[in-house]
Amino acid sequence: MASLGLSIEEQKAVDRFRKAVVEPSMTQLVILDFWAEWCGPCKALTPVLEKVSAEYADKGVVLAKVNVDEEGFIASQFQVRSIPTVYAIFQGQPIADLTNARGESQLKAMLDQLLKQLPIQPAGDPAPDLEPLLAMGEEALEADDGERAANIFGQIAEIAPDSAAAHAGLIRALVLSGQVEEAEAVLAALDPALAADPAVERAKAALELAKDAPEDGELAGLKAAAEAAPDDHQAGFDYASAAFAAGDRDAAATTLLRLIAADRTWNDGAARAKLLQIFEVIGLEDAWVSAQRRKLSTILFG
Known part of the structure; x- marks a missing residue:
């Protein structure tokens, strides 16, 4: 990737890409995954890419990920128009588009074909089983x-x-x-x-x-303020944030859901954003999160 005439930030992006992708691809096959945090299909694809790349590590396959929101310049150089977009990179060049290989068997079949044709250097010592x-x-x-x-x-x-x-x-x-x-x-x-x-x-x-964790005794005061003024969205939001930071996720979710039901647009949707952040932290596969997401869907879509 050429670097002449680039801004300082673009040069930094190229240097990061060279270190993470180009250099490893000199001797190995790099699976390059363009993704974003907000992309649902990306999250579904990630476990497949991670599992297969780990299984093929001793064959000289490595996985590299590029967040298009943070590395927009790199994404533009590859003319990425939708995500997830996945390429096979060897010696700094894209040699195959793996985007449509969404399942393990498809991805493995494409990698097997590529590995037969390329002078890949297998990893020397096996990586420790982490x-x-x-x-x-x-x-x-x-x-x-x-x-x-x-x-x-x-x-x-x-x-x-x-x-x-x-x-x-x-x-x-x-x-x-x-x-x-x-x-x-x-x-x-x-x-x-x-x-x-x-x-x-x-x-x-x-x-x-x-960082929203309350000081000793502060949580009770925030709860009292929220209960005393149920129409005060900021009071409810502050209590929910502190409650979750203090370990009471049920109180946090119940309060945020109440705020969303009352006015989902308050403060540019701050209550919904906070609830989604909590879901992400706990894990979307968690049973508690699934239950709260159903409640949120009922509020939003009836």
Whole structure:
């Protein structure tokens, strides 16, 4: 990708792309995924790409992701007009469009065909199996043991510094244990490519929500103010934000749903945006989130 005549920001974007995509593609096959946080089909495709690329890692296949909202210049260079858009990159050049390979079998078939034709250099040493360790960290998070989770994810991040899941888990664990400043430091130190990963974006959202944590005794006052003035949307919003940060997601969701039902356009849809942020942090596959999403749909669509 040419870099002459570019602005400083465009040059930085090219440098990031060169490091994350072009350099690895000199000896390996890079699956390049153009995505965005708001793109539903992207979220459905991500697990497929991650699973297949992990299975094909020892064959010299790696996955690279480009957030089109953050790397618009790179997306424009590839003339990306819709997402998800997925290319196979080798030696810096797109050699195949993988966008229509939405299933595992389709993607594997296309990769197998490409790998037969290319002088790919397989990975030398097999990557350590991180899945059991990551699962252990997630179990600690589910048990509300932030300190243990931080220790587990911190060790994984040392073993595999390129693991977005490890860094995301560490940020979430630090947030859970009340170490917000430490979590911010971990996020700030991440490579831009890692910081753009959906797992890290989810952890970042958790970090942002944690900043609403109330001081001792403040939550009761916010609740009383919201109950005393049910038509005061700001009071309700402040209480919901603090309630979630304090660990009471039921109170937060109930309050936000009430605000949305009363006036969904208040403050440019702030209540709905906050609720969606909570859903993203907890995980869209979570049963509690599914139940709250049904309630939201009933309010919005009747």
